[in-house]
Amino acid sequence: MRAISKFSLSGRLPYLSAEAILEMLDFANKFCCRGLKDACERKLASFVSSRQDAIDFMECAVELGCSILAASCLQVLLNELPECLNDEQVVRIFSSANKQQRSTMAGNASFSLYCLLSEVSMSISATSDVTISFLEKLVDSASDSRQKQLSLHQLACMRLLRKDHTEAERLFNAAFTAGHLYSAILTLAPDYRMIGGRVAAKQLRMLVMENVEQWTTADCWMQLYDRWSSVDDIGSLSVIYQMLESDAAKGVLYFRQSLLLLRLNCPEAAMRSLQLAREHAASQHERLVYEGWILYDTGHCEEGLQKAEASIAIQRSFEAFFLKAYALADSSLEPSTSATVVSLLEDALRCPSDRLRKGQALNNLGSVYVDCGKLDLAAECYINALKIGHTRAHQGLARVHFLRNNRTVLMDNHKEKDAISELTKAIAFKADLNLLHLRAAFHEHVGDISGAPPGLPCSALGGPQPPGDAGASPPGEQPRTLSPLLYIQERLP
DSSP states (O other): OHHHHHHHHHSSOOSOOHHHHHHHHHHHHHTTOHHHHHHHHHHHHTTOOSHHHHHHHHHHHHHHTOHHHHHHHHHHHHHTTTGGGGOHHHHHHHHHOOHHHHHHHHGGGHHHHHHHHHHHHHHHOTTSHHHHHHHHHHHHHOOSHHHHHHHHHHHHHHHHHTTOHHHHHHHHHHHHHTTOOOOOOOOSSTTOEETTTTEEHHHHHHHHHTTSOOOOHHHHHHHHHHHHHTTOHHHHHHHHHHHTTTTSOHHHHHHHHHHHHHHTTOHHHHHHHHHHHHHTOSSHHHHHHHHHHHHHHTTOHHHHHHHHHHHHHHOOOHHHHHHHHHHHHHHOOOTHHHHHHHHHHHHHHHSOOOHHHHHHHHHHHHHHHHHTTOHHHHHHHHHHHHHTTOTTHHHHHHHHHHHHHHTSSSOOSHHHHHHHHHHHHHHHHOOOHHHHHHHHHHHHHTTOGGGOTTSOOGGGOOSOOOTTSOOOSOTTOOSOSSSSOOOOOOSOO
């Protein structure tokens, strides 16, 4: 009580042990002393430095509704992914949390948190009880129709893998009732067989396709645009798969398929699709572009550049200029290279192409402008990319907001809030680990600890970007430092 009295007079906590502060926190919670509770939470948060600390304090945090303390504990645990999921105590914290406790841990980001946890758990063991538990929490955390559809479908897939057919059927039906559309079975491995090797996947697909609505070529392109723009990679692949059955130009379709497969971290399948694109190229200049990408992807950057130049010599095309810009940016660290890359991307944008690819070029152009310090031009590129449905440009625009604020005299947090808003829009399309990291860094930069989960602290922003968020930085300039300022350059939309 003496310490509480001192706090009431000074507004500051004296130096006390964690046990004493826990007692004060319990007192503040019982008697609704908001100021004291906040001070105790922040003090206890400073004691959280290890996994065991996080486990011990998290129990108290969720019991007393202490979101700041819970956020600190959560960051420590997420910083130890995936190893910490081998700890039964950690798994129990996440698996047993009710709705209120999930809200204390992650606020409005509960769905994103369990999306992250379930993805990590699936990478360890897709059919484990832990994965199923996290996916069940993901379903419980869904707050809108899209989240409900996604979570029910993912849980159904895992139940199917576990051969729990009755429950899988129930969940697939629930996902369908919630609005999830199932439009084509596809296989990326030509020789894949199902049902113990007795049935070729192609045979099953032929049977199923009889009950699937067949779209016209125009409908397919519209569907592809919608799904690609909303970062629905599997849906985009299914549309391309159906288009490949038609008389559409197959070279372009196989090339688009390879881009999606790279984003899904399937490099071998992507290379197979790229080789098919080369075989089905409609012209010599198109074939040279695909050969250039094959060379680039196998580590022959200079040879890839030569293919791009040979293609341009025959006919100026979006894909040839884009390949040359991408390969050049990756092969040279000279400052003058940026101007050349800008010129090449501008040439690409002047050539005929669809909005999917032009949005990507605008996004990459914005990244180069940011690297050159031309923030107004970068913002213009990102905004134009967003206008034509390139949702990944939210990430680049967030970076511009942050950099603009760093160059102003009055260091308010208005631009950081704009950055957080842009990243939240991007995450709404797809809960990407790299974006969650970045948003957490911005929250911490403005002192909003409670807003940081489910991302990691700034100190955890090291490590490579996930495959599919291509070409993050030039050679020798990997984004490993502690900063939300990530170099953003895409090959993939």
